[in-house]
Amino acid sequence: MSQDISIEVVQAMNDMGPIFEFVVDRSDRESVYRQIYERIRLAILSGSLAVGAKLPSSRALAGQLNIARGTVDTAYRLLSGEGYVVCRGAGGTIVSPLATVANASSNRADAGKTEWTDAFDGAASSPLPFQMGLPAVDVFPRALWSRLCARRARRIHAASMVYPDIAGLPALRYAISAYLGISRGIACSPGQVIITGGYQAALHLIAEMMMRPGDKIWFEDPGYHKARQLLEGMGASIVPVPVDNDGMRVEDAIKIAPNARFALVTPAHQSPLSVSLSFARRGALLAWAARQRAWIIEDDYDSEFRYVGQPLPALKSADREDRVIYTGTFSKVLFPSLRLGYLVAPDELVGPFLRSISLNDAGRSPLEQAVVADFLTEGHFARHLHRMRSLYASRRAALARALEIVFEDRISVDLQMGGLHIIIRFGPSFDDVAAAEACAHKGLSVVALSSLSLTRASDRGLLIAFANVPETSALSASRRLENALSDLPPIGIERAAPQEAN
Incomplete structure (x- = not known):
């Protein structure tokens, strides 16, 4: 974010709450509402804005910054959804008591100089390419989820604190x-x-x-x-x-x-x-x-x-x-x-x-x-599932195309009617366990099909999840896979005959 943007919280209060000194950088690629959101969030976490402090009304702040009131409303809704502020209607918007939890966690981490990163502070470990068992966490409606969590947290009462x-x-x-x-x-x-x-x-x-x-x-x-x-x-x-x-x-x-x-x-x-x-x-x-x-x-x-x-x-x-x-x-x-x-x-x-x-x-x-x-x-x-089906269908097709472009006729891609992964198969001498290990060394998470079988070691291939591979990343991810397998013996396609069903 541009260093030209500044915010100063002056503790003197007036009828509109704290006075904010904002300079909005319109050349910044980050949207204005995100600039407002980030500056208020950081002020809360740093303690510059205390619990219970009243923020300016969206109308007042919009007038001060010469922007649309809806832009400020969007920033406030995002802050509310993540539990930093509480919107009380005519009573105004105040810093939420829940914000002290995040503030205390931040202070403890700084004081202890810990080497690890709390997952709530920005995901200590992002999904690896092709990682099995994960939905598309990059597009989950986190803001909506945060609002639902904050709403429920505000409703906690004594009866809800006994054994469930x-x-x-x-x-x-x-x-x-x-x-x-x-x-x-x-x-x-x-x-x-x-x-x-x-x-x-x-x-x-x-x-x-x-x-x-x-x-x-x-x-x-x-x-x-x-x-x-x-x-x-x-x-x-x-x-x-x-x-x-x-x-x-x-x-x-x-x-x-x-x-x-x-x-x-x-x-x-x-x-x-x-x-x-x-x-x-x-x-x-x-x-x-x-x-x-x-x-x-x-x-x-x-x-x-x-x-x-x-x-x-x-x-x-x-x-x-x-x-x-x-x-x-x-x-x-x-x-x-x-x-x-x-x-x-x-x-x-x-x-x-x-x-x-x-x-x-x-x-x-x-x-x-x-x-x-x-x-x-x-x-x-229901809306989330509808969106995910469409997204997964697109990501599945994009990854299959990219794999076929990169590997050409050296693999066959097994696309079933559902699920969150595909299977790619190589030649009869292909060691899928060694391939999975080679991928792991290159930061790729694939699973050897033969490792999941008790009796059919000859059924080999690699399980590759597509849920967290955006369409724009499918080709580069496929090239990373090819590079990870480059040190293995030459691979060739295996086109197994369909098995007869009962």
């Missing part, structure tokens, strides 16, 4: 129940919805409450490695089941382990191949569970992002015998650090799940839950 509902905030459970009914075809009551600390927490709850050591569980191969590691750590016996273009090969699973107690599936977009479980296999899976009195754990982690046709209904929507435990997460549709997920429990399992939570967890913070509930019920969630 172990099943989750009722308002959020109701909102999730309504959303699942409309978008995923799941008929469930709010009483069946249990809020968890993300998908891993939901899976841990299920395993801890229901699984006995040695219980067999059908597991997609390749599959989500962290889920497999968690289940193995809880004593489950993993039964690898091959996956083809129609998803998990249910007939193979029945032949291998007909008496398994559980099946863990990702029907909408199989993790990591992104194929969908066919309707015929869905029926066969549900019939097996009903016949064996087994349980199906449905991981519906990113079903909202489908780029051809409409999102497929959830497996749970066809569950007439109540054998499916449905799990969802806000990590992919909002952001991972939120650490909020949920499960929909069959009626007979609601009580046992809640008893387990009461002994081991005691529930989640209601503040974040309330903000998510507002985000859903006020229509922000």
Whole structure:
């Protein structure tokens, strides 16, 4: 920002609040409202503007600076949304008590001369190119989210400070129940919805409450490695089941382990191949569970992002015998650090799940839950998903084109109908594990497909996420990938024949 811009807060007060001495640099590339926002924010953080100090009215400051009043209003709204000021209508705009938290944190960091950076002070670690498991954090509506957080924080009262509902905030459970009914075809009551600390927490709850050591569980191969590691750590016996273009090969699973107690599936977009479980296999899976009195754990982690046709209904929507435990997460549709997920429990399992939570967890913070509930019920969630589908479709296509331009005929690009990553495949001698390690040394985050498989080491490729690769960066990111792989043996294309589906 230009050094020609200055702001001085004079502590003498008049009927308009503190007197600001501003010089607006109109040649600065930063917009005027951002200049106003930054100067007031820095004055608050430095202590020049004390808590409770009254700011000039937007009309007065606009007149002083000879700018449109709407410009000042925009700056004030941004400051309010991030908790720095409180707009009290006719009572004016004052510095918020919440600003002291940020100020104190800043002072403590300066006093301690810490080497690390607080993530709230500007993201200590930005997403690496191609990093899996992340939505597009660069375009998340942070200002809107900040306003919702600040609004909820101002409403905190004594009753909200006691131990939370172990099943989750009722308002959020109701909102999730309504959303699942409309978008995923799941008929469930709010009483069946249990809020968890993300998908891993939901899976841990299920395993801890229901699984006995040695219980067999059908597991997609390749599959989500962290889920497999968690289940193995809880004593489950993993039964690898091959996956083809129609998803998990249910007939193979029945032949291998007909008496398994559980099946863990990702029907909408199989993790990591992104194929969908066919309707015929869905029926066969549900019939097996009903016949064996087994349980199906449905991981519906990113079903909202489908780029051809409409999102497929959830497996749970066809569950007439109540054998499916449905799990969802806000990590992919909002952001991972939120650490909020949920499960929909069959009626007979609601009580046992809640008893387990009461002994081991005691529930989640209601503040974040309330903000998510507002985000859903006020229509922000639906608008956000609509925007993200369009954005991801564009970024997906741009990255695929860029990879084909850079690598030409040395790779094949596997584009499925949904998901947040693509798979690129090389020649039969290609070592994808070594390639992933080489990329890591160059600051790129890709995943070797073979590392996610228990039995199919010959199925090789690199998983590349596109959510955080803007269209304008796709070509440069692809060239960085080529450079990272340049020291490996020559690579050539592998065009594997489609696998026959059952």
